[in-house]
Amino acid sequence: MSRNRIVAAVAAAAAAAGLAFVLPSVTAEAAADCAAPWASATVYTGGKTASYNGKNWQAKWWTQGETPGGAQVWTDQGACGGGTPPTTTTTRPTTTTPPTTTLPPGGCNYAAWVQGKNYVTGDIVxxxxxxxxxxxxxxxxxSPVVSTWYWDPYTCGDTPPTSTTSTPPTSIPNTGFVVSEAQFNQMFPSRNAFYTYKGLTDALAAYPGFANTGTDTVKRQEAAAFLANVNHETGxxxxxxxxxxxxxxxYCDATQSYGCPAGQSAYYGRGPIQLSWNFNYKAAGDALGIDLLRNPFLVEQDPAVAWKTALWYWNTQKGPGTMTPHDAMVNSRGFGETIRSINGALECNGGNPAQVQSRINAYQKFTQVLGTTPGNNLSC
Structure with missing residues (x-):
């Protein structure tokens, strides 16, 4: 609402209550309070704020040691500290009857949400x-509109809702991806905030055939297979x-002609399928149009980049198997072949049956969430 409309509304309310209204005398614009000072050793996840050089900054995604103002990960939130709050002059009411306060519809007067404040289950904002x-x-x-696993919409005045089990959809969600955000949150109730649903859906454009080939059943099976393996790789x-x-x-193969320009120790496992080795970072970066050889840290800083590296492997790499995991699912070779392509040399053919079963268990659970069947050939 514009300032003029606010003033008009307040003046009308004052007149109705028998008050004399005087326009506020503003001496200076109020500046925001400063967040906790930025510290290079502190890990900041998306949405967290810190103050630096007289400004508040908000992290776009996971970051550590990147100075606000000099890194794209930070959004300038404006000056903080200083400034003088506006002063307002009003006269006291001439009537002995105090003015009444009208609550929002439904009798709600819940406090405004505050970023960074600790909330417990049942709090309403x-x-x-x-x-x-x-x-x-x-x-x-x-944020209630970003972290939907932590927050539910609430109709003011209602009794807090109880959890119910929803029926899996019978058609593909409107996002174009066979997994809805609610299903994603159900699959990963304890996930790190870095692994966002939006990061995953933004990454899908790099490989449009993923979970979008064949029948609806095949699409859901491939999505479940990918996420089940991701679940195993990242806990x-x-x-x-x-x-x-x-x-x-x-993880630095110095025999490669391009070497390890980011440093001997820079190519460790990162992301949903734990991309590792300098040659894999180079190959994935070349395919995605991102210089991951010189900046492998993007995989742990940008959720969309992290998801893209996992999709790159899934759709283009055979690993120790005979086909890509994508081909295994769309050509009815079964979930077991995806395990072989990811870690078959260590797990398949009796190598580590417990690890294989762990992946199978997650796959069966995720296909159930998506309302489909797991199919045949689950093991390797």
């Missing part, structure tokens, strides 16, 4: 879009990069 949301899970101030989309840092120097 009013978001910046004017709508109300209820915390479905504890969270450190995630349920929890880990962004390889845990064992002692392995990091091993």
């Amino acid at each position: 009013k978001f910046t879009d004017g709508k109300f949301y209820i915390a479905e899970h504890d969270n450190p101030g995630y 349920g989309l929890v880990y962004i990069k390889e845990i064992n840092e002692a392995n990091y120097p091993h």
